[in-house]
Amino acid sequence: MNFADETVIQHGYVVRDLEASLGYWVDTMRTGPFYVVDNALDGMTYRGQPTSVRWTTALGYRGSMLIEIIRQNDDSPSIYREHLDARGPGFHHFMLKTSDFDATLSRFERAGCPPAFGRMGSGEERFMYVDTVKPLGCFIELYDMMPGTLDLFRRIQSSHETWDGKDPIRPFSSLYGG
Numbered sequence: 001m002n003f004a005d006e007t008v009i010q011h012g013y014v015v016r017d018l019e020a021s022l023g024y025w026v027d028t029m030r031t032g033p034f035y036v037v038d039n040a041l042d043g044m045t046y047r048g049q050p051t052s053v054r055w056t057t058a059l060g061y062r063g064s065m066l067i068e069i070i071r072q073n074d075d076s077p078s079i080y081r082e083h084l085d086a087r088g089p090g091f092h093h094f095m096l097k098t099s100d101f102d103a104t105l106s107r108f109e110r111a112g113c114p115p116a117f118g119r120m121g122s123g124e125e126r127f128m129y130v131d132t133v134k135p136l137g138c139f140i141e142l143y144d145m146m147p148g149t150l151d152l153f154r155r156i157q158s159s160h161e162t163w164d165g166k167d168p169i170r171p172f173s174s175l176y177g178g
Contacts, residue, residue, distance in 0.1 A: 009097045013068070014084055015089045017071075017089075022169055033060055033167060034058040035058065036056060038055075068095075093141050104142055156175065
C-alpha cells in the first residue's frame with residue numbers, strides 16, 4: 001500500500017446548537033454552502049452493542065477540506081453523545097480516505113484503537129469510527145468509499161468553489177435537483 005493513498009478529507013465537529021454553529025462557520029469561517037440531512041441508519045453499533053441513533057449532519061467545504069457538523073437528536077448511546085458529555089461541543093474526528101477499508105481498520109485495531117461507532121453490514125456503505133482519543137485526542141472515521149460517495153463530495157466541493165455566499169444552508173436533496 002502506498003501511504004499517500006490515505007488522505008485526511010474531512011474534519012468533524014459535534015454541536016448542541018446546529019443553527020448557531022452553522023452561522024459561525026458560514027459568517028466567520030466562510031465555509032459553505034452547507035447541505036443538511038437527518039440520519040437514522042439501521043445496523044449501527046456503539047462499542048460493540050446495537051444502537052439506534054438519530055442525528056443531523058451538515059456538510060460543506062472550506063477550501064479543499066470537507067467540514068462536517070453533527071448534532072445528535074436523541075439520547076441514544078453514541079460517540080457523539082459521549083464526546084458532548086465528556087468535553088462539550090467541538091472538534092470530534094477526522095476522516096481518512098483509504099483504498100483498503102478492512103486493512104486500515106485492522107491496522108487500527110492492532111494498534112489498540114478499537115471500533116467505537118459505525119455500520120459494518122454487507123451490501124451497505126460501511127463506516128466506522130475508531131477510538132483514537134487516547135493517542136490523538138479525537139476519533140478517526142474510516143469510510144468505505146463508494147463511487148457515489150466520492151461523487152457526492154465532488155458535488156459539495158464544486159458548489160463551494162462557485163459559491164457567492166447566498167443560500168448558505170441547503171437541503172441535502174438539492175444536491176440531486178430536489
